Amino acid sequence: MIHNPKAYRTMPLGIVLRRAPGVTRWAKWVWTASAVMPGAGEADWRVLRTEGEVTEYHAATVPLELHGADTDAYLHELSAKQPSVYVILREATEGEAPLEVLTVTASPYEAQDYSDSGEEIIEKVPMPPALYALVTNFVEEFHEEEVFIKRKRDKKRIDLVEDGVGDPRIGKLEDVYASPAQQRRRMN
Known part of the structure; x- marks a missing residue:
């Protein structure tokens, strides 16, 4: 710009x-x-x-x-x-x-x-x-053309972290991907 x-x-x-x-x-x-x-x-x-x-x-x-x-x-x-x-x-x-x-x-x-x-x-x-x-x-x-600069990816592996695994609030592994509505039904 x-x-x-x-x-x-x-x-x-x-x-x-x-x-x-x-x-x-x-x-x-x-x-x-x-x-x-x-x-x-x-x-x-x-x-x-x-x-x-x-x-x-x-x-x-x-x-x-x-x-x-x-x-x-x-x-x-x-x-x-x-x-x-x-x-x-x-x-x-x-x-x-x-x-x-x-x-x-x-x-x-x-x-x-x-x-x-x-x-x-x-x-x-x-x-x-x-x-x-x-x-x-x-x-x-x-007018000035904006030069496209492709960003470089960093080498960090983000797929190695499993969010929610080990969280004490989650009872079973399958509950990690369950919707909140399913969890409420299971609790009742």
């Missing part, structure tokens, strides 16, 4: 969310992250375009942070068939906006961590060419 304080870059990304009609009677609208805009200015649910019942909003601008310790994750994402960033959303609890944009990441591992809670919505959005170039340059500059 790299602990170089200079191994850090940030870029503001505009998050574009698309609202489309739901396909079931239980979901009136379906929300998806449809694009990211590198270098975008501040926004607060500004309508970008409307086509029929589908509307796209510049919902928010959040910083994409690249850390030197995460270059393995970025490299993994860059080698994917479609390199993407992950937009992390949560249902809004206050205000008029239906969703809150928490963050955006280029690390599939960080996105997986967010999905573990089940409270966040993770949307995968293809990287635009400018963003792909930024992440690629960052990885080329700061």
Whole structure:
């Protein structure tokens, strides 16, 4: 892992969310992250375009942070068939906006961590060419392969010790491997 304080870059990304009609009677609208805009200015649910019942909003601008310790994750994402960033959303609890944009990441591992809670919505959005170039340059500059070092076994023989044999709490040799439930039945 790299602990170089200079191994850090940030870029503001505009998050574009698309609202489309739901396909079931239980979901009136379906929300998806449809694009990211590198270098975008501040926004607060500004309508970008409307086509029929589908509307796209510049919902928010959040910083994409690249850390030197995460270059393995970025490299993994860059080698994917479609390199993407992950937009992390949560249902809004206050205000008029239906969703809150928490963050955006280029690390599939960080996105997986967010999905573990089940409270966040993770949307995968293809990287635009400018963003792909930024992440690629960052990885080329700061990534260091970790050298695999195979550990050597010591010569100590651990199979010569029989745990539990000779223990005064164990009545018979076959009780060494008995489950606690079996031992309780024998005592009763």
